[in-house]
Structure formats: structure tokens, C-alpha cells
Amino acid sequence: MKLPPFILAQAHGFFWLAALMASVQAASEPPPVMDAAFKPTIANTRPAPSPAPAGMVWIPGGEFSMGTNVDCKGMCNLAGATQDALPIHRVYVDAFWMDATEVTNAQFAKFVDATHYVTVAEQKPTQAEFPDAPPEVLVPGSIVFTPTPERVPLAGFPQWWRYQAGADWRHPNGPSSDLKGKEQLPVVHIAYEDALAYTKWAGKRLPTEAEWEFAARGGQHGKHFTWGDELTLNGKFQANIYQGTFPVDGKDSGEDGFIGIAPVAQYPANPYGLHDMAGNVWEWVSDFYRPDTYASQAAAADVTRNPQGPSSSYDPDEPGTIKRGNRGGSFLCTDQYCTRYMLGTRGKGEVRSSSNHMGFRCVQIVPQ
Ligand SMILES: [Ca+2]
Numbered sequence: 001m002k003l004p005p006f007i008l009a010q011a012h013g014f015f016w017l018a019a020l021m022a023s024v025q026a027a028s029e030p031p032p033v034m035d036a037a038f039k040p041t042i043a044n045t046r047p048a049p050s051p052a053p054a055g056m057v058w059i060p061g062g063e064f065s066m067g068t069n070v071d072c073k074g075m076c077n078l079a080g081a082t083q084d085a086l087p088i089h090r091v092y093v094d095a096f097w098m099d100a101t102e103v104t105n106a107q108f109a110k111f112v113d114a115t116h117y118v119t120v121a122e123q124k125p126t127q128a129e130f131p132d133a134p135p136e137v138l139v140p141g142s143i144v145f146t147p148t149p150e151r152v153p154l155a156g157f158p159q160w161w162r163y164q165a166g167a168d169w170r171h172p173n174g175p176s177s178d179l180k181g182k183e184q185l186p187v188v189h190i191a192y193e194d195a196l197a198y199t200k201w202a203g204k205r206l207p208t209e210a211e212w213e214f215a216a217r218g219g220q221h222g223k224h225f226t227w228g229d230e231l232t233l234n235g236k237f238q239a240n241i242y243q244g245t246f247p248v249d250g251k252d253s254g255e256d257g258f259i260g261i262a263p264v265a266q267y268p269a270n271p272y273g274l275h276d277m278a279g280n281v282w283e284w285v286s287d288f289y290r291p292d293t294y295a296s297q298a299a300a301a302d303v304t305r306n307p308q309g310p311s312s313s314y315d316p317d318e319p320g321t322i323k324r325g326n327r328g329g330s331f332l333c334t335d336q337y338c339t340r341y342m343l344g345t346r347g348k349g350e351v352r353s354s355s356n357h358m359g360f361r362c363v364q365i366v367p368q
């Protein structure tokens with residue numbers, strides 16, 4: 001019997017996609033622990049050292065309210081989808097530099113030219129890693145968005161992803177695709193260890209989840225978006241997400257200016273000078289994922305200082321997998337289904353999985 005390729009995709013941790021977008025906790029779960037209201041961000045006042053590292057902007061650090069109480073029951077009909085972002089709690093992070101944009105194909109190519117690094121998607125999966133997979137499906141590849149011919153139910157196992165043999169960062173849609181004209185698009189098909197390898201080569205590191213959210217909020221507090229509380233500003237989209245009937249072929253209207261991934265920095269920066277902290281591609285953060293991280297932090301201290309995340313991961317939707325945080329949402333996010341372009345919402349990714357909406361950006365630490 002020949003098993004369909006998605007069996008491998010599942011083995012690859014594909015369920016993180018389902019988990020990301022499906023309900024996180026049953027509606028019958030008790031309400032979250034006491035949820036303090038948002039309080040103003042108290043940014044550090046230390047001026048930015050100079051010169052700034054190329055392509056990076058200064059994030060002053062400080063104390064802020066982390067999390068979101070956006071009405072998750074109304075969020076794309078996914079009850080409880082943002083329970084893991086509660087309670088809102090106070091966190092302090094030190095100052096750091098952050099890439100103004102997601103890492104581009106051109107930047108990642110320099111890294112690979114210099115190091116001959118081979119990403120996870122380019123490696124043949126081993127029988128040891130996937131003992132139950134038939135040998136013929138153990139081929140290098142990655143997960144690629146595949147629009148459906150017709151409307152499909154936006155629940156259960158997502159039908160708009162396929163495990164594509166030969167898909168990797170150089171071949172974002174499979175072997176016949178390439179990067180011509182895509183130099184300034186964010187690199188995708190990046191697993192966690194791929195992002196980590198790049199950051200080490202660049203003398204940088206991945207942001208923690210708290211650093212990422214502090215930076216995304218741009219010194220403001222309690223907003224749904226960096227630009228305000230409405231999805232559009234003066235009728236104009238401020239991020240590359242998805243408009244039209246999701247995920248039907250030909251139905252992404254591209255009203256925001258882009259169908260599919262956009263080159264970096266096509267939308268106004270947030271107050272700290274960061275582009276695309278909402279939409280375009282998901283970004284890895286360094287923390288292990290647990291849905292109860294915020295509850296633990298809130299219970300342990302009035303202000304959690306420089307949190308590094310829990311010491312191991314746990315995702316009730318997919319126990320036994322190892323997951324790290326993903327932030328910002330992607331060009332496939334839509335208010336019909338998944339609005340994780342909203343500030344404070346959280347995503348998660350199985351560390352050896354990659355897809356054509358998964359990228360990253362780096363931070364660089366300065367002596368405090
Ligand atoms: Ca778009």
C-alpha cells in the first residue's frame with residue numbers, strides 16, 4: 001500500500017499547522033487566571049549607541065504589558081484560539097538591536113555561499129526520525145500552500161497544504177521554481193535550526209518571544225495593531241495578509257498590494273522602524289512553546305525580567321513534539337480564519353518543520 005505524502009508531512013510535525021489555526025482549548029475549559037488590564041509601556045531612555053549595525057534598528061527595551069485579550073471567541077470562529085496569550089502580564093526586556101526586516105533570500109544566500117549550510121528541507125528525512133513512514137516517501141521537501149479549487153470547511157485538518165518534494169528555500173514552490181526576482185522576498189522553508197545557524201554566522205541571535213512582542217508594540221500598549229485598533233488605516237491595508245475567499249484558488253484579491261509573499265518593507269514601519277511585524281511570513285522566536293507560559297510568569301512575579309521561555313515545550317494539540325514560538329502571522333492570515341497578525345497573539349512551530357510562509361529575523365545584543 002502506498003501511503004499519501006501527507007503522512008510524511010504529518011510525521012514532519014505538520015500538525016503544527018492544524019494546531020496553529022484550529023482551536024487551542026476546548027470551550028469548556030475554565031476562564032484564564034486574573035487578567036490585568038494593559039498598562040503603558042515604560043521604555044528605557046538610554047539613547048541608541050552609534051553606529052547602528054547595518055539593517056538593524058534600536059529597540060530601547062523596558063517594561064510592558066504582554067499578551068492579548070482580543071475576543072478570541074469571535075476570532076475566526078476558533079474558540080479559545082488566543083487563550084495561550086493570557087493573562088496580560090508585565091514583562092521587562094533589556095535593550096537590543098533588531099533587523100528592520102525579515103531575513104531576505106539575498107541575505108540567506110550569502111550565508112549559504114559562505115558556509116555551504118544545508119537546510120533541513122534539503123536533507124533526506126531518515127527512517128530513524130520517521131520510523132513509521134514508508135521509505136519511498138522519505139524524500140527532501142517542505143510544506144507548500146496549495147489553494148483549493150472550491151470552498152472548503154475552515155476547520156479540521158487543513159486541506160490547503162501539501163508536502164512538496166524538492167521544495168526548499170531555493171525552490172519555494174518545488175523543484176521547478178527558483179528565486180529569480182525574489183531576492184528581496186523573505187527567505188522561507190526555514191526550520192528552527194536553520195534560523196539558528198544563520199544567526200550564529202551573522203553574530204546575532206533569534207529574539208525571545210518577549211523581545212519580539214516588545215519590539216512589535218513599538219512603545220504603545222494595548223493596541224490590536226501597531227497602527228491602531230482597526231485592520232486598515234484610512235482604508236489602506238498596513239500589512240501583507242490575505243483578502244478574498246480563503247483558501248480558494250484565484251480568490252486572494254491582493255487588495256493589500258500583494259498576492260503571495262511581498263518583498264520586505266513594502267508597508268510603513270512601526271514606531272521603532274520595524275517592517276512586516278504583522279503578515280508576510282511567520283518569524284521564529286527562541287522560546288519553547290507552552291500554552292501556560294504566561295500564567296506561570298504572572299504567578300511568579302509582578303514583572304518578569306527578560307523571560308527566556310519555559311525549559312521545555314508542551315503543546316496539548318500535539319504532545320510529544322518539540323515546538324518553539326512563531327510570531328507575526330503571514331500572507332495567508334485572514335479574518336476568515338486566523339488573525340495572528342494581531343499584536344500579542346502567539347503561534348508555534350515544530351522545530352524540524354518548515355513551510356513556504358515560515359521565516360525569521362534576528363536581534364543583536366548590546367552590553368547593558
Ligand atoms: Ca496579500
Ligand SMILES: [Cu+2]
Binds near residue numbers: 332338339
Ligand atoms: Cu494566520
